[in-house]
Amino acid sequence: MRRVQLIVAYDGTNFHGFAKQNHAATIQGTIEKALYELTKEKIDLVGSGRTDAGVHAKGQCCIIDTNTTIPTKNLVKALNGRLPKSIVIKDAMDVKEDFHPRFMAKRKTYRYQILTSSVNDPFVGPFSYFYPYPLDIERMQKAAKYIEGEHDFKGFCASGSSVKGTVRMVYSIEVRKVDDLIQIDICGNGFLYNMVRIIAGTLIEVGRGKKAPRCIAEMIEKKDRTLGGPTAPPEGLTLLEVYYDDALRYE
Amino acid sequence: MRRVQLIVAYDGTNFHGFAKQNHAATIQGTIEKALYELTKEKIDLVGSGRTDAGVHAKGQCCIIDTNTTIPTKNLVKALNGRLPKSIVIKDAMDVKEDFHPRFMAKRKTYRYQILTSSVNDPFVGPFSYFYPYPLDIERMQKAAKYIEGEHDFKGFCASGSSVKGTVRMVYSIEVRKVDDLIQIDICGNGFLYNMVRIIAGTLIEVGRGKKAPRCIAEMIEKKDRTLGGPTAPPEGLTLLEVYYDDALRYE
Structure with missing residues (x-):
């Protein structure tokens, strides 16, 4: 065996x-x-x-x-x-x-893609959330900064889910725009249920001007899910990579 | 109306x-x-x-x-x-x-994509010909040069097809490599049936070392389909754009 x-x-x-x-x-x-x-x-x-x-x-x-x-x-x-x-x-x-x-997973990187063109795209669309509205990328980047670091992410957890610890470390979050496609890359030591999709959904509302960038900081401080945007849909989410300590993995 | x-x-x-x-x-x-x-x-x-x-x-x-x-x-x-x-x-x-x-079409641009990674990819694969072998891009570029210009492309036409004229003008053909993906972009005033796929199939054999770059010139000179490679499969082909004289198109 x-x-x-x-x-x-x-x-x-x-x-x-x-x-x-x-x-x-x-x-x-x-x-x-x-x-x-x-x-x-x-x-x-x-x-x-x-x-x-x-x-x-x-x-x-x-x-x-x-x-x-x-x-x-x-x-x-x-x-x-x-x-x-x-x-x-x-x-x-x-x-x-x-x-x-x-x-043994040490870190994971997820990507959330948002396609903001006025019409969908048969090639990128299947791997993106089609959201045909202008998003202010700089506001989203400003809001994303509050995510980085070790925080209690209880406010970014699907309501009703019961995990013991809700403290997670986010090593980096990057928001970039490639033509009409917005990519959110997030790397952390672990993620709560729906955490990346709640972050994406909240950043979208920030980019749309419906919420202030500071709302992310408030969600962390107050541990309050209701201060965030909706959970963004699954089709935009991709698990990019899982990282391990190779001394524990290979002979 | x-x-x-x-x-x-x-x-x-x-x-x-x-x-x-x-x-x-x-x-x-x-x-x-x-x-x-x-x-x-x-x-x-x-x-x-x-x-x-x-x-x-x-x-x-x-x-x-x-x-x-x-x-x-x-x-x-x-x-x-x-x-x-x-x-x-x-x-x-x-x-x-x-x-x-x-x-009224004046020019068309097609792209043929070849994915040469050792395993397929669920995101790029559906729009590419999966061909998991090394291809010499410089040989392909050298061969592609012979395509450019006005030629009788009878040798690049599905055998048995009967069109009157087989002279076409190819304005440009570009072969590039992006990681494991090879893209062939070709722009011309018109294309014979299967012409782009025959060009792609022949360039693949050139890149693989099975044919010399000169074979393209010979296919043109001798109008001989049998000197080329196989017709590359349809999934690699995308019609990118069709160009018109806008004075004839819009009021």
Whole structure:
């Protein structure tokens, strides 16, 4: 038995999220099915975390435990040949037997994309929130600054969700504009449920002039979700990369 | 009755090409259906040219003749609301009654994309030919130079196709590499059937070292299709823009 890490990219548009469900197509379920077809083993795929229905990934990190005689480097092609085009195994590598992609994740980077052109785009649209209104990028950048650092992000958590700790460290958040596309890149040691989409939804209201940049600071201080904007929709969100301490990951 | 120009972008992946067919989803058929739902008129959509099954467009130029009382500028939103996300009306404008998008096209620009990474990509892959092998970009650029200018492109035409004239003017062809993605942009006064895909397929063989850059010159001189590479697949091709003499197009 060996533990293998799979780096996975997916267009989440037509999936009901990462986590397996009985009667719906999910990322985990689809990959586990391909693994079974290939190895005839019932293999559990464990990811760095779930992504919601409609959310995408460029570098989701997963592990499997397997007895297959197929060499690890051959798993990439063999699995991709059994997967739909919307899911791609980018890389496969042997990792230490106690490496865990969720518990050992040190940092994650997410991107939220907002397409502000007056009409949608069939190429960028599927991976963006189509929001055809002018957004003041400088206001959004000013507001984003309040996010950086270690804070109690209770005010940026889907209401009703119950996690013990709500303190997270955001290492960086960058807001940029490429033509009509606004990209929010955020890197942190962990994120609460819906946290990135609540940040995006609030920054959109700031960019639109409906909220002051300071509202982000107030959401942090008062731990009050209701001071923020709506949760931005899932199609704009992509998990870009998950980072680990490589001494804990590889032999 | 007025003539309205529609600029259309589409992800052609799931369509059986531009031209209407009785029992298959096509770009023309889908837009005509939306036009009928909106205006209750049976409107013919006329494009600058057909695109094959699987081919995409960012700026296909089409016209319709209509008696609708809906203001032209409102047609964009009204139609997009009735179209799948893979087809987007980018713009609608009144044009002269005798403007014709096919016969009056002065130049067209196409892009052919080749993704050379070792594994596919769920975001760029749908709009690229996935060809996971190293390509020598400088050889491709050298070969592409022979395309430029006015030539008889009979050797770059799907065999068996019968068009009268096979002389075309290629104003420019540019081959560039962006990470693992190779883009071939070609602008000409017109293209024979499959001409861009035959050029792309031949440039790929040149980049791979299977053919010499000079083979392009020989295909032109000898008018011999068999000297070229295979016709590259449709998913890599996108019609970028169609150009007109605006004095003939707008009042």
